[in-house]
Amino acid sequence: MSGTARVEASSYHTPVLLHEVLAYLLTRADGAYIDGTLGGGGHAEAVLQQLGPTGRLLGLDADADALTAARSRLAPFNPHAEFCQSNFRDIHRIAEERRMIPVQGILLDLGVSSHQFDDPSRGFSFRADDRLDMRMDQRQALDAAAIVNGYEESALADVLWRYGEERQSRAIARAIVRSRSRTSIGTTGELAAVVESVVGDRFRMKVLARVFQAIRIEVNSELDNLRIAIRDAIKVLAPGGRIVIIAYHSLEDRIVKDAFREAAATAVKSGHLLAPDTPVVPTLRLLTPKPVTAGEAEVAANPRARSAKLRAAERV
Numbered sequence: 579m580s581g582t583a584r585v586e587a588s589s590y591h592t593p594v595l596l597h598e599v600l601a602y603l604l605t606r607a608d609g610a611y612i613d614g615t616l617g618g619g620g621h622a623e624a625v626l627q628q629l630g631p632t633g634r635l636l637g638l639d640a641d642a643d644a645l646t647a648a649r650s651r652l653a654p655f656n657p658h659a660e661f662c663q664s665n666f667r668d669i670h671r672i673a674e675e676r677r678m679i680p681v682q683g684i685l686l687d688l689g690v691s692s693h694q695f696d697d698p699s700r701g702f703s704f705r706a707d708d709r710l711d712m713r714m715d716q717r718q719a720l721d722a723a724a725i726v727n728g729y730e731e732s733a734l735a736d737v738l739w740r741y742g743e744e745r746q747s748r749a750i751a752r753a754i755v756r757s758r759s760r761t762s763i764g765t766t767g768e769l770a771a772v773v774e775s776v777v778g779d780r781f782r783m784k785v786l787a788r789v790f791q792a793i794r795i796e797v798n799s800e801l802d803n804l805r806i807a808i809r810d811a812i813k814v815l816a817p818g819g820r821i822v823i824i825a826y827h828s829l830e831d832r833i834v835k836d837a838f839r840e841a842a843a844t845a846v847k848s849g850h851l852l853a854p855d856t857p858v859v860p861t862l863r864l865l866t867p868k869p870v871t872a873g874e875a876e877v878a879a880n881p882r883a884r885s886a887k888l889r890a891a892e893r894v
């Protein structure tokens with residue numbers, strides 16, 4: 579039991595880079611906006627405060643707890659705020675069903691919320707000992723326990739290497755398989771203990787963070803969902819509409835950077851010195867050649883902001 583209903587919406591999660599999000603995202607007060615990662619509704623609330631009488635915002639989140647918290651926080655904006663429990667990879671279908679196309683702005687503030695991370699029962703954190711879950715959408719069948727206890731050793735090592743960039747991926751995968759052959763690994767604490775049996779004390783925290791991040795990404799197909807969402811977000815944006823994405827680790831940020839650059843390119847490289855490049859019509863114009871990061875004061879007030887990288891682009 580996560581107890582979200584008892585959580586004050588404002589303490590659910592502190593929105594990161596709030597002023598920057600508003601500055602890049604908002605272009606028209608009468609437009610339709612989608613917050614694909616509603617969380618506690620912090621960014622959404624600030625957007626709704628800026629909208630005029632015909633503006634609307636649709637908030638998506640895979641997590642039912644997040645929607646409960648955001649619905650209560652955003653109740654004063656009824657009927658301008660709408661909600662949908664869904665994955666942002668379905669942004670095109672959802673925008674179409676809700677007759678929102680063309681959309682004026684799309685925000686993705688990636689990863690887990692502080693609330694999800696701090697709630698031991700969600701199984702995201704190695705600092706607590708509870709069920710190995712890590713699902714953002716609890717209707718989904720695949721959870722962290724199924725991966726840790728069910729994947730073959732080589733597949734586990736692949737996940738740790740690809741999504742955690744963990745150099746000891748093979749040794750950790752071997753230790754997981756050895757441990758689960760005795761008894762299955764059911765909790766975050768048990769998984770952490772297996773990882774700790776492989777790594778030295780000096781790198782313990784960093785390795786644990788990488789292993790947990792890798793398994794979380796695999797549970798929630800985070801990188802695939804992000805690629806699909808960016809591709810489809812571009813299709814639903816109005817000319818002049820904006821897409822703003824905040825990433826918290828290099829794998830996510832690389833996907834955003836590459837997808838934006840590709841959409842903003844004016845030619846496709848031929849790959850051959852003598853063959854000319856093929857001109858293409860760009861669909862995006864980059865607004866942030868370099869990612870925007872949080873200032874010292876924000877990081878001091880909200881350590882989560884330290885790793886945030888915001889990129890924004892405009893539909894042309």
Ligand SMILES: C[S@@+](CC[C@H](N)C(=O)[O-])C[C@H]1O[C@@H](n2cnc3c(N)ncnc32)[C@H](O)[C@@H]1O
Pocket residue numbers: 591592593594614615616617618619620621622638639640641644664665666667687688689690691692714803
């Ligand atoms: C960093 S939090 C967003 C916080 C929010 N901006 C706020 O101000 O409170 C990320 C949220 O996105 C949700 N999420 C992550 N990946 C998702 C996906 N693929 N589809 C829908 N929601 C997702 C998580 O459940 C989480 O609630």
